[in-house]
Amino acid sequence: MIESARVKSRDCSCESCVCQKPVDAKTGFEVSDEFERFNQKYDMFNRAVWDDTVRSERSQKFFESYFTDLAEFRKVEGFQHRDYALRNAAWYIADFTADLLEISGDRKEGFLDTYTMFREGATRKIEGSAEENTAELKRAGKFLGADAIGVCDYDERWVYTHNYSRQKLTDKPMDLPEGLSSVVVIVNEMHHQTIKTVPSALSGAATGQGYSRDIIAVLSITQYIRNLGYRAVASLNDTALSIPLAVQAGLGQYGRHGLLITPEFGPRVRIAKVFTDLPLNANEPIDFGVTETCNICRRCSVACPVKAIPFDEPAFINDNISHIKGVRKWTIDAKKCFKFWANQGTDCSICIRVCPYNKDFRVAFNRLLRWMLSNRWRRLALWLDSKLKYGQRRTAGWWWRQPSA
Amino acid sequence: MIESARVKSRDCSCESCVCQKPVDAKTGFEVSDEFERFNQKYDMFNRAVWDDTVRSERSQKFFESYFTDLAEFRKVEGFQHRDYALRNAAWYIADFTADLLEISGDRKEGFLDTYTMFREGATRKIEGSAEENTAELKRAGKFLGADAIGVCDYDERWVYTHNYSRQKLTDKPMDLPEGLSSVVVIVNEMHHQTIKTVPSALSGAATGQGYSRDIIAVLSITQYIRNLGYRAVASLNDTALSIPLAVQAGLGQYGRHGLLITPEFGPRVRIAKVFTDLPLNANEPIDFGVTETCNICRRCSVACPVKAIPFDEPAFINDNISHIKGVRKWTIDAKKCFKFWANQGTDCSICIRVCPYNKDFRVAFNRLLRWMLSNRWRRLALWLDSKLKYGQRRTAGWWWRQPSA
Numbered sequence: 001m002i003e004s005a006r007v008k009s010r011d012c013s014c015e016s017c018v019c020q021k022p023v024d025a026k027t028g029f030e031v032s033d034e035f036e037r038f039n040q041k042y043d044m045f046n047r048a049v050w051d052d053t054v055r056s057e058r059s060q061k062f063f064e065s066y067f068t069d070l071a072e073f074r075k076v077e078g079f080q081h082r083d084y085a086l087r088n089a090a091w092y093i094a095d096f097t098a099d100l101l102e103i104s105g106d107r108k109e110g111f112l113d114t115y116t117m118f119r120e121g122a123t124r125k126i127e128g129s130a131e132e133n134t135a136e137l138k139r140a141g142k143f144l145g146a147d148a149i150g151v152c153d154y155d156e157r158w159v160y161t162h163n164y165s166r167q168k169l170t171d172k173p174m175d176l177p178e179g180l181s182s183v184v185v186i187v188n189e190m191h192h193q194t195i196k197t198v199p200s201a202l203s204g205a206a207t208g209q210g211y212s213r214d215i216i217a218v219l220s221i222t223q224y225i226r227n228l229g230y231r232a233v234a235s236l237n238d239t240a241l242s243i244p245l246a247v248q249a250g251l252g253q254y255g256r257h258g259l260l261i262t263p264e265f266g267p268r269v270r271i272a273k274v275f276t277d278l279p280l281n282a283n284e285p286i287d288f289g290v291t292e293t294c295n296i297c298r299r300c301s302v303a304c305p306v307k308a309i310p311f312d313e314p315a316f317i318n319d320n321i322s323h324i325k326g327v328r329k330w331t332i333d334a335k336k337c338f339k340f341w342a343n344q345g346t347d348c349s350i351c352i353r354v355c356p357y358n359k360d361f362r363v364a365f366n367r368l369l370r371w372m373l374s375n376r377w378r379r380l381a382l383w384l385d386s387k388l389k390y391g392q393r394r395t396a397g398w399w400w401r402q403p404s405a
Numbered sequence: 406m407i408e409s410a411r412v413k414s415r416d417c418s419c420e421s422c423v424c425q426k427p428v429d430a431k432t433g434f435e436v437s438d439e440f441e442r443f444n445q446k447y448d449m450f451n452r453a454v455w456d457d458t459v460r461s462e463r464s465q466k467f468f469e470s471y472f473t474d475l476a477e478f479r480k481v482e483g484f485q486h487r488d489y490a491l492r493n494a495a496w497y498i499a500d501f502t503a504d505l506l507e508i509s510g511d512r513k514e515g516f517l518d519t520y521t522m523f524r525e526g527a528t529r530k531i532e533g534s535a536e537e538n539t540a541e542l543k544r545a546g547k548f549l550g551a552d553a554i555g556v557c558d559y560d561e562r563w564v565y566t567h568n569y570s571r572q573k574l575t576d577k578p579m580d581l582p583e584g585l586s587s588v589v590v591i592v593n594e595m596h597h598q599t600i601k602t603v604p605s606a607l608s609g610a611a612t613g614q615g616y617s618r619d620i621i622a623v624l625s626i627t628q629y630i631r632n633l634g635y636r637a638v639a640s641l642n643d644t645a646l647s648i649p650l651a652v653q654a655g656l657g658q659y660g661r662h663g664l665l666i667t668p669e670f671g672p673r674v675r676i677a678k679v680f681t682d683l684p685l686n687a688n689e690p691i692d693f694g695v696t697e698t699c700n701i702c703r704r705c706s707v708a709c710p711v712k713a714i715p716f717d718e719p720a721f722i723n724d725n726i727s728h729i730k731g732v733r734k735w736t737i738d739a740k741k742c743f744k745f746w747a748n749q750g751t752d753c754s755i756c757i758r759v760c761p762y763n764k765d766f767r768v769a770f771n772r773l774l775r776w777m778l779s780n781r782w783r784r785l786a787l788w789l790d791s792k793l794k795y796g797q798r799r800t801a802g803w804w805w806r807q808p809s810a
Contacts, residue, residue, distance in 0.1 A: 067524065067525065068524065068525065068526055068527050068631075068632040069525040069526065069527060069528050071527075081527065081531045081532075081633070082531060082533075082541055082545075082633070084632070085527065085531070085545075085629055085632035085633050086545050086548065086549075086629060086632075088524075088628070088632050089545070089549060089625045089626070089628040089629035089632055090548070090549060090625065092524075092624055092625045092628045093621060093624070093625070095524065096522060096624075117501060119472065119473065119493075119497075119500065120472065120473065120474040121473055121474065122473050122474060122476075122486065122490065123474050126486045126487060126490070127486075135809070136487055136805060138809040139804075139805060139807070139809040140487075140490075140491050140494070141809075142809050143491065143495070143596065143599070143610065143614065144491075144494060144495060144614065145614075145617075145618075149809075191548065194548070205548065209548065209549065209550075212550075212621060212625065213550075213621075216498060216617060216618075216621055219497055219498070219501075220494045220495065220497045220498070220617065221494070223493070223494040223497045224490055224491060224494035226473075227473040227489070227490035227491075227493050227494055228486065228487070228490050399544075400541060400544060402544070403540075404540070404543040404544040404546075404547050404554075
């Protein structure tokens with residue numbers, strides 16, 4: 001646990017942020033004075049555009065495979081015509097919204113820029129207390145398609161210093177307006193059964209479908225807040241790191257594989273967020289034992305084919321441009337991870353598949369295992385998870401053959 | 406039951422259709438030689454644009470209320486700022502996709518025109534039998550967001566003769582390509598709890614949300630078929646009558662209130678469809694006793710505030726421009742119905758709320774009632790439905806006050 005005093009960093013590149021905040025004591029992120037906000041130019045997807053140590057013929061083919069007319073189907077199960085057809089259809093909404101202004105406005109919305117396609121909101125503000133607003137927002141948010149929803153205070157530390165333009169091959173200033181005091185964070189579940197088939201192009205359909213559901217929800221919630229007369233900016237992977245905001249909004253804890261682990265869906269989620277000035281009350285971060293489980297589990301570190309997930313303790317990684325500086329945490333090797341994606345021609349979620357929190361918690365026995373993972377029965381729960389072969393891979397054909405009922 | 410002989414009508418305005426088909430014996434639609442295909446110019450939403458007997462100051466205000474900055478919020482529960490904010494946010498996807506090409510292309514996609522925003526599909530066709538294609542399409546369709554999915558053969562009788570241009574205030578030729586042999590029909594559930602609050606602007610959120618979910622699914626399924634190398638045209642309320650196609654695709658039966666009644670969700674659904682040349686096997690129409698229930702029930706006819714739903718037997722209505730000619734069926738008075746919407750400033754679903762098939766069939770007791778409605782226990786089931794006050798109205802405040810869990 002770190003001191004909860006608010007300390008202005010020496011070297012911090014931003015004007016207004018403080019590098020350490022009281023909430024860190026509850027989220028488990030230790031932030032040092034070396035902290036620097038992240039520039040999206042350095043994420044692996046953008047490095048695959050401008051950095052010759054990442055870009056390759058395979059990485060180009062990887063991106064092209066999302067355009068079905070350019071994809072190369074294989075004979076091996078999980079990478080056939082039907083698998084790519086479904087994966088790329090599942091990505092439809094994310095691609096469509098991202099492509100709308102890519103040429104005309106140099107915006108790849110949801111991935112490099114916030115979303116802008118909204119109607120005029122109300123000309124007057126709704127009358128309501130922060131408590132009423134928060135309760136109604138959560139009710140509306142679930143109605144509009146969020147599987148879970150939380151609120152945290154705006155925290156500039158997790159906002160990128162720059163977005164990136166793939167047209168101009170350079171970073172560009174962040175355009176998030178001033179004065180947005182809260183962040184509404186939502187998660188949507190990724191499809192459980194197709195994730196069981198990872199690695200496969202079919203399991204990539206779960207990624208696309210998770211994004212599509214997330215996007216619909218976050219766009220609709222943003223329009224809802226605008227309809228209440230307040231400002232709201234919708235964001236997916238652009239603009240800010242989603243995971244620390246989700247943890248601060250009480251939606252889950254941070255796992256060894258670098259993913260958010262939620263009580264409802266484990267790590268099998270996609271995250272989106274809305275920056276807003278609607279008066280809202282923040283959630284408290286939650287603790288259901290994830291850190292202690294990850295401390296002894298390492299199932300993801302072992303299963304990762306390229307050993308991109310650390311076996312060690314959380315650490316500061318201050319010498320890698322793709323990693324945020326000055327935050328002590330488990331950090332995956334993004335370069336190794338992405339190279340595996342490029343080589344196999346689709347994204348990988350093996351770390352999600354094998355995670356002991358990747359279960360269907362509508363099943364009572366799985367809720368029992370989750371409870372055991374939160375207390376002294378943890379090791380027994382992990383042993384049972386292994387014995388019962390929860391993380392085992394299924395074939396794509398197994399999924400396609402099931403009746404659709 | 407009508408003769409199953411294929412008879413070319415005397416007066417039919419189309420070149421190729423036959424007015425009676427064998428499938429009619431299974432769907433219960435009796436088609437006469439007076440049959441004429443419908444021109445979308447004559448539906449109530451388009452008549453509210455060009456027909457002075459429908460257009461009024463109230464109808465203008467009704468349409469404007471979907472633009473939140475023009476909406477007039479009231480103090481009465483269900484019509485307050487939050488209710489309109491949620492309703493109009495729930496319509497976000499439908500509005501956004503409809504508006505994209507309205508100015509530049511004179512297309513209101515999903516309502517007056519088919520959808521066109523797709524990526525290139527595969528350059529080669531998938532190899533598969535009609536049986537394999539059908540099984541995989543249904544599996545993919547549910548994955549991509551359809552709550553239920555069926556297939557029928559292309560039937561030109563239900564395709565409009567013309568779409569309508571609200572820009573040019575005139576009808577325009579139908580642009581559906583030739584040679585699309587099958588129709589994939591999907592339904593998505595509308596939200597059960599908010600429908601209980603009808604009449605209210607809040608219940609209109611269920612309409613918008615049902616459309617939004619339907620649109621995501623139908624666009625993604627269309628992209629999936631294109632990714633298989635075949636042609637696919639996505640349609641919502643434009644281009645063809647959805648209900649007879651849904652009935653022919655085995656998704657449900659036709660009810661007294663003029664709506665599709667499905668076994669899974671009763672009448673609480675939105676329908677969309679994809680015209681395609683992917684080789685597919687059609688479903689058989691289903692019969693779970695709806696016609697016999699509607700024959701004796703009349704709950705919707707009684708509850709309708711403007712008595713727009715018939716109390717009588719199915720009939721031919723050949724003297725009203727808003728009704729299809731030459732089909733014997735229950736037909737609602739669309740003018741009375743729409744006038745009520747315009748007067749209250751939002752759409753109405755009272756007939757859905759009070760329908761004895763409007764239940765949550767995940768509950769075992771409700772499945773028992775549905776079974777009773779299919780056999781000699783029908784009258785007892787209707788009596789129980791009434792005694793247990795299933796169709797009763799709840800207040801919008803009741804819905805907003807519930808915890809969001």
